[in-house]
Amino acid sequence: MRLQTILLPQLEKHDIEELFIHKEGGYISFNGYFNLFYIEKHKRYTDIQELSLKLCAKGYRSIILMHNSNELSRHDLKETILQEYEFVFPYHEKDQGVFWFILIESNEDKKYITGYFEGRSNKYREVNxxxxxxxxxxxxxxxxxxxxxxxxxxxxxxxxxxxxxxxxxxxxxxxxxxxxxxxxxxxxxxxxxxxxxxxxxxxxxxxxxxxxxxxxxxxxxxxxxxxxxxxxxxxxxxxxxxxxxxxxxxxxxxxxxxxxxxxxxxxxxxxxxxxxxxxxxxxxxxxxxxxxxxxxxxxxxxxxxxxxxxxxxxxxxxxxxxxxxxxxxxxxxxxxxxxxxxxxxxxxxxxxxxxxxxxxxxxxxxxxxAFTGANLYYDVRNSLITTALHEPQRTTWEVKRWIWKRITAATIEFRYAEAKLVYQGLIDFCRGPEWLYSQDPDSLNTLVRAQIVLSKIEDLKKELTEDEYDEILKEIDQYRKTFGVETLKRYYSPQHRNASLLKKVTFNGWLLPADKKVAAISATDSPFAAFRKRRVILFEAFTGKGVVARRDFRMLQRSVVFYIKSSGMIDRYYKRAALEYRERLRKITSREAWENYLGLTE
CATH class of the missing domain: 3.90.550.60 (Spore Coat Polysaccharide Biosynthesis Protein SpsA; Chain A)
Structure with missing residues (x-):
C-alpha cells in the first residue's frame, strides 16, 4: 500500500525547497517536512507490519537509509541507468522518531528520482x-x-x-x-x-x-x-x-x-x-x-x-x-x-x-x-453555544467578563458596530436553539454584514486633508513592506493585548485630552494602539480597504448601556438557554432536521 509519495519542490508552486529536501554538497537529504515518515503515529494507529522505500532513480551513486540522525544502512545505486529499487526499513525495531533517506549525487548530468513509502499489512480496510x-x-x-x-x-x-x-x-x-x-x-x-x-x-x-x-x-x-x-x-x-x-x-x-x-x-x-x-x-x-x-x-x-x-x-x-x-x-x-x-x-x-x-x-x-468585522457576531454567539454544550461549569460571572472584554476591545478602537454585534450575538444566543433553527441563515447573514462596511482606501480622501491622506498612505505602505513572520509572532504573543496601567485606568485615553494626529491601525495591531487618538484609520493592507473611525462619547455611552443590559440578560437568560442547547441538541443536528432546514423535503 502506497502510504506517501516522495515529493520534490515545484517551480510553479510549493517551491520552498526545505519543505521537501535539504542539500549539502552532493548530499540530498529527503528529510523535509513532506518526506519524513513519522513512526509513532503509524505504529499506534495502523496495522502496518513492514515498511519499504520504493525508488526509481538515475544519476545517484548511493543511498543512505536514516532513522532520526542515525545511519541505518548504505546501498550502491546504478548511476547511469534508470533503475527501480526497494529498500526495507527496520520498522519492527523502531517505535518512535522518523525514517528518511539521503541520496548521494554522481557526476551524471541527467538526474531522475521518483518513489514512495510502501506499507505492508496482513489486512487492509475497505475505504471509499x-x-x-x-x-x-x-x-x-x-x-x-x-x-x-x-x-x-x-x-x-x-x-x-x-x-x-x-x-x-x-x-x-x-x-x-x-x-x-x-x-x-x-x-x-x-x-x-x-x-x-x-x-x-x-x-x-x-x-x-x-x-x-x-x-x-x-x-x-x-x-x-x-x-x-x-x-x-x-x-x-x-x-x-x-x-x-x-x-x-x-x-x-x-x-x-x-x-x-x-x-x-x-x-x-x-x-x-x-x-x-x-x-x-x-x-x-x-x-x-x-x-x-x-x-x-x-x-x-x-x-x-x-x-x-x-x-x-x-x-x-x-x-x-x-x-x-x-x-x-x-x-x-x-x-x-x-x-x-x-x-x-x-x-x-x-x-x-x-x-x-x-x-x-x-x-x-x-x-x-482582516478585521473580525461582521464575523464577530458569529464568534460571540457560537462561542457561547459551544461553551454551553461543552463547558457547562462556566459561571454567569465568567460569561459577563468575557462579553464585557469583547465590547471593550471594540469600543477602545472605535469599532462601535462590532461592539453592537457582540451584544447582538449574546441576545441571539439567549433566544435558544429553536430560534437559531428557525432563522433564514442567508437573510440573517445579510443583516449582520450590512452593519459593517469598509471602503476602498482611496475613498478616505473625502474625510482627510491632503497631508493626512499622504501620511496615511506612507504608513500603510511601510506596514506592507515590513509585514512578516515577526509581525505575526507579535500578534499571537500574550503581550498583544497587554496594556499599561495608564491605558487601563483612562479607558485607553478616553479620559485624557485627545491627540489630534491621525493614526493608522492595522488588524494585527493591539486595540490599545488607539490610545488618546481622536481619529484613526482602521486599514486592511492586503485588501486595500479601510475606514476613518472617531472617538465618540455617545458611542461610549452606548457601550456602557451594553455592559448593563448584557449583565441583566446573562443573569436572566444564560443558564436557561445553555440548558436548552444541551437538552435539544439532537433535535437540530439530525438528518431529518437538516433536510428540513436546507429545504430538501419540499
Missing part, C-alpha cells in the same frame, strides 16, 4: 472517500481545483487511491452550473465529481449538505469516510494518497478516528499555522503557532512526532476527514452558518480520537489579516 468542498461564488478557485484534480486522477501512479474517491462540490451560491468552463470540466470526470446546488447556509450548511449526500450514497458507493475541504485552500494531490493509505491500514479499534488537517500559511508557505487546536474558557488555543517547517529540528520535535496529548484537539474544516461511523443520521453539525461549526463538532466527537499527518493539510490565507 467522499470529498466535500463547500463553495460560494468562487468559480476561479473551483476551476483551479478541477485542473489539479484532473492531473491527479489521470496519473497512473495514483490510480489505487484515485479509484476510491468521489467529489461533491457544494454550491451555496448556486452559480457553478451557469459557468460553462466548470460544467465542461466536471463532465470530464464521468460522474466522479458532482455539483450540488445548496441554499446559502454558510460553511456549516455546505459541509453538512456534503455529509447528507455521503449518507445518501453510502450504500450505493460503499462510502466509509468524508473529507471536508475549503474551496480557497491550496493543496498537494498527494494528500489523497496519504489519507487513503492511512485509512486502509487502520487498526480495528481506531477505525473511527478523525484524520485532521494541518493549516499552512499561503503568504509564508513554510509556516505551520495550526496542527490541531482546542477550545477552552471562550478561547481557541494553540500551543504551537507559526512553526517553521523548513527546520528539521522543528519537524522532529516531540509535538510533531508524538501521539500523546491529542485527546482534546479538533481540526478545522479547511481539511478534515471523518468516518461515516461518526457522521450519522443522529450526529450532524449545528446550523451555525460559520465559525465554531468545526470546533463544536470536533469537541462533541473527540472520544473517537484524532491524528495529524504530514502532507495531510492545505495552504490558506491568514485569518488575522
Amino acid at each position: 472517500i467522499a470529498v466535500a468542498i463547500c463553495t460560494y461564488r468562487r468559480e476561479t478557485y473551483i476551476l483551479k481545483f478541477l485542473v489539479e484534480l484532473e492531473r491527479f486522477m489521470t496519473n497512473a501512479d495514483q490510480m489505487e487511491s484515485a479509484s476510491h474517491l468521489c467529489f461533491y462540490l457544494i454550491d451555496n451560491g448556486k452559480t457553478l452550473g451557469q459557468n460553462e468552463n466548470i460544467v465542461s470540466a466536471v463532465a470530464k470526470f464521468n460522474g466522479i465529481v458532482s455539483v450540488i446546488p445548496n441554499m446559502n447556509a454558510g460553511g456549516a450548511g455546505g459541509f453538512t449538505r456534503g455529509m447528507l449526500e455521503a449518507l445518501k450514497e453510502k450504500r450505493k458507493k460503499a462510502l466509509t469516510h468524508i473529507l471536508l475541504m475549503d474551496d480557497d485552500a491550496i493543496f498537494m494531490p498527494d494528500l489523497f494518497v496519504r489519507v487513503y493509505g492511512f485509512l486502509t491500514t487502520l487498526k480495528e479499534k481506531y477505525r473511527a478516528i478523525t484524520l485532521g488537517g494541518t493549516l499552512l500559511r499561503e503568504d509564508y508557505p513554510y509556516i505551520q499555522q495550526a496542527s490541531g487546536e482546542w477550545f477552552e474558557n471562550f478561547a481557541v488555543l494553540n500551543e504551537h503557532h507559526l512553526v517553521d517547517l523548513r527546520s528539521y529540528e522543528n519537524c522532529t520535535a516531540p509535538f510533531m512526532c508524538s501521539t500523546v496529548g491529542n485527546q482534546r484537539l479538533y481540526s478545522g474544516w479547511w481539511c478534515c476527514c471523518y468516518s461515516l461511523e461518526v457522521i450519522r443520521d443522529d450526529n450532524l453539525p449545528i446550523p451555525l452558518f460559520l465559525h465554531h461549526d468545526d470546533i463544536e463538532f470536533g469537541i462533541r466527537n473527540r472520544e473517537n480520537g484524532i491524528v495529524f499527518l504530514n502532507g495531510v493539510g492545505v495552504w490558506h490565507k491568514g485569518f488575522e489579516l
